[in-house]
Amino acid sequence: MSRSQPVDRGLTKSATFLVFSVVPTDDSIRAVRGVVSSVPDITKNISIRDLDANLTCVVGIGSRVWDSITKLPRPAELHPFPEVRGAKQTAVSTPGDLLFHIRAERRDMCFEMERQLIDKLGDAVRLEDHTTGFRYLDARDLLGFVDGTANPVGGDVVDAVVVSESDNGINATSVGGSYVVVQKYLHDLKAWKMLSTKQQEAIIGRTKLDNIEIDDAEDGQQQAHKTLATIKDASGGEHAILRDNMPFGSPSTGEYGTYFIAYSRRLWVVEKMMERMFLGHPPGLHDRILDFSTAITGSTFFAPSLKSLEAIGDEK
Template sequence: MTTNSNVQPQAVDAPLTHFATFLVLTVKDDNPDAIKTVRSTIASIKDLSKNITMRDLNAMFTCTVGIGSDIWDKLTGLPRPAELRPFQEVKGKKHTAVSTPGDLLLHIRAERRDLCFEFERQLMDRLRDTVTLTDVTVGFRYFDLRDLLGFVDGTANPVGTAVPEAVMITAERDPAAVAGSYIVVQKYLHDLTAWKTLSTEQQEAVIGRTKADNIELDDAESGQQQSHKTLATIEDENGNEHEILRDNMPFGSPSSNEFGTYFIGYTAQLWVIERMLERMFVGDPPGLHDRILDFSTPVTGSTFFAPSASVIASLEDD
């Protein structure tokens, strides 16, 4: 990703890795010392990351920081990004995209699990008494980028020069948020027992792609039940498609009968993901919800803004 020399983005477009940790925290904001500690820690993320990166330069370690709407003013003192707001609950006839708390998101990625672990340890040593853990999820790459439902995930991601346009805010769009990106996260739990009662053809109809070779299937006719692939494709009133960057990861434990997908979407326009969720949960047309939700239940839902790395570093000066 490129931008002007004065504003450096965070590594939101870092390559997919074999491991990731998704850490969501709430700040004890009634304590001024807690705000100061959190601000200082976030500002030093580059140095904390360097301590880990130097242990294995080939491990592609990165950490992206997202800041939630409720803590933005107290933590940064900066103008608010135009679309920054709490996650909006989406209630359909049968399924609900729940909204859950979250002031900070740490998206930690590497080719080695131990590096993610060590970074999280050092980070929490600094933050321990100033934050409350909302959720921590450890993800892993599953075979050839498949989710635990057995389908390739992330096929619709933008590539090459299309990535910055999809995820990075320009000065023309929002001068207060240059080189930043909105982030939406949801933790989905899968009912694999029910999913496996479907035939391969039925599963493919739900997803909208073939299972073995990931070939896109034709859309259903207008007014009929649409696949997940179709409902997650967002176009504006002029017919222009708007992409987001997903870095989803499977997670789970067979012995605990827990299987899931951690959805994380980066976008330059928050409304794109919000509309995608409305289409999935309410349906298009309304009442024909995304059938993947009959087998995948969201248990979290939070929205964050990832400021540029330059903004993150500047917090130490406040």
């Protein structure tokens, strides 16, 4: 299998999420090709200053510019993020041609990676979103619950997130790559804190203090977030994805949020999660976490293998 980008690295203390649109000119396309193909080298040059900081950067490329930037066959499932309009809220679809997911144990290393990328990209791109995330206490979100409990671990990570030769309908250049979905959620913490701990736990599906899974209501009734966000196959096996969510915000400005980022070998799994959360399962019973969390962005990308990423720089 082609070697993947560092999509499977664990949660770090700091992260930066950059989403850009590419200016539609030949010069911009050439500039972007040069930058994205050199990301592994840029990362290495910064990392050498402190290897223990575990600096990584994953590059995702969106549907709109895939054909012009890569000249590679289009990944089978790659398309723009589909809006999901529910009765309570909408999973919005927002612009995004390039994603840079920067992770490190030191904030300054993320900063330096971002600075060099911005300098090199110049006027070839327009910034759509910039979010700085941080690890909060024992990997909790700002709602107070441990996040990412359902993530695969060990050898199961690659199997869940990296496209394999055995996947149906794939082309050879997609092997080693991964689909990436990002959403930026803002939380109404004032309203959330008005709930009792028991009410919050029923919405999430886990105990708040010790992160123990609790049972849902009976079939046909309201399901918890952990259940709505779990997709199973016909035999009951779970289609796992890797979430590397990060809290963000500022108490002084009253902004509190979660940056949702999911890696998967199967894009449809993440999209099915969105449908279940926003439309409800059964329909009409949406994920009650959406009563307190609003999605303000939504974009889809494909992170090609390292070999395919580096080859982009050779395109003319």
